[in-house]
Amino acid sequence: MKILYGVQGTGNGHLSRARAMARAFAARNLDVDYLFSGRSLDRYFDMHVFGQFCVREGLTFACSNGKLSYLKTCVGNNYGRFLRDVLTLDLSVYDLVLTDFEPITAWAGWLRGKTVVSIGHQPAFDHRVPMAGHDLRSRFVMRMFAPGGVRLGMHWDSFQAPILPPIVNVEHAAVSTEPRKVVVYLPFENQLNVQAVLAQIPEYDFYIYAPDNLASTRGNLHLLPTSLKGFQDDLSTCAGVICNAGFELSSECIALGKRLLVKPLDRQMEQSSNALALSRLGYGETLENLQIDQIRKWLGSSDPVQKVRYPDVASEVVKWLCDGNLQEASQQDLSDRLWDKVVVEF
Structure with missing residues (x-):
């Protein structure tokens, strides 16, 4: 079986999940080609697991100061280039198209009648999962941005639907933690504002990751460029971790048993819904x-933190x-088998 795997490159969560899937594919010696879209080639890092991958411009969402901008999203994408990439993508050698919210491969496969x-x-x-800030526009985008005839969703609970547990990579789990060390990943926020707020809490060390950061230390702030290792x-x-309400990083925090504080991207239904789900499930x-007051309160909390051990979802998929x-x-059978292996610890 030969597979084309399209991956949305805008967020690092899609890439993290794809790395786990790539290792699972390699373990079975499957023939998989990878196509990434959503960011320029020079913005990708630690991509060796994908071999000779392909990059296209694709479509992406525009954000500014912690908010999703629908106007900038609409005018900022090159729809002519996207259409050409969809219509010219050669799928003749592939038996299956797999897409992780990547629109070129999804639409090309749909138009050519591929699975x-x-x-x-x-x-x-x-399915009926916790939702916040949703409307017809956001629901349409969620469903049609990268359509698929078979839709395999993942979440932190099955919600009595054929939903799978998340794919997480926690092989890097440490034996011990540093109680005053906090990782911060808020790439959609104004970084000067982030630094100004956290500098007022000198009793904690904040390791702030962002794509454009230059490695440096300013008092209790450790500024670092985005990297994998x-x-x-x-x-x-x-x-603990302070981050936007993306799915993959939150999943890793849950699997590692890290205290989690999320700031959902404003006007973004998925992140608002994730924040709601984390709160309801007691994960963040x-x-x-x-x-600053809310951040201090969270830092000083002594509430127990749940740790969830997930099975090897990638290999099972x-x-x-x-x-x-x-x-x-x-x-549904796959979902039931995997959730039976999930263990929640306190």
Whole structure:
């Protein structure tokens, strides 16, 4: 079986999930080609696991100062280039198209009648999961941005639907943690504002990651560029994480048992819904604005933190794809088997 795997490159969560899937594919010696879109080639890092991958411009969402801008999103994408990439993408050699919210491969596969499997967090919103800030526009985008005839969603609970646990990589888990160390990943926020707020809490060390940061230390602030190994090392030894309400990083924090404070991207339905789900499940707290009092309260909390041990979801998904039975009943069986292996610890 030859597979084309499209991955949305705008967020690092999609890449993290794809790395786990790539290792699972390699373990079965499957022939997989990778296409990434959503950022320029020079903005990708630690991509060796994907071999000779392909990059396209694709479509992406524009953000400014912690808010999703629909206007900038609409005018900032090159729709002519996107359409050309969809229409010229050669799928003749592929038996299956797999897409993680990547629109070129999804639409190309749909137009050519290929089996398209949409995998990741977004398909979970086809079901009755916690939702906030949703409307017809956001629901349409969630469903049609990267359509797939088979939709395999992931979330922090099954919510009595054929939803899978998250794919997480926690091989970097440390034996011990540093109680005053906090990792911060708020790439959509104004970084000067982030630094100004956290500098007022000198009793904690904040390791602030952002794509354009230059490695430096300013008092209790450790500014670092986005990376894989450095970020994983700091994530494994920190006591808590302040981040946007993306799915993959939150999942890693839950699996590592890290205290979690999320600030959802304003006007972004998925992140608002994630924040709601984290709160309901008791996995994290929500920060609406960069308020120092709320951050101090969260830092000083002594509430117990749940740690969730997830099974090897990536390997099970690859096996499921190879078996070829992609019907909804089979998805439910896969979901039930995986959730039976999930263990929650305190």
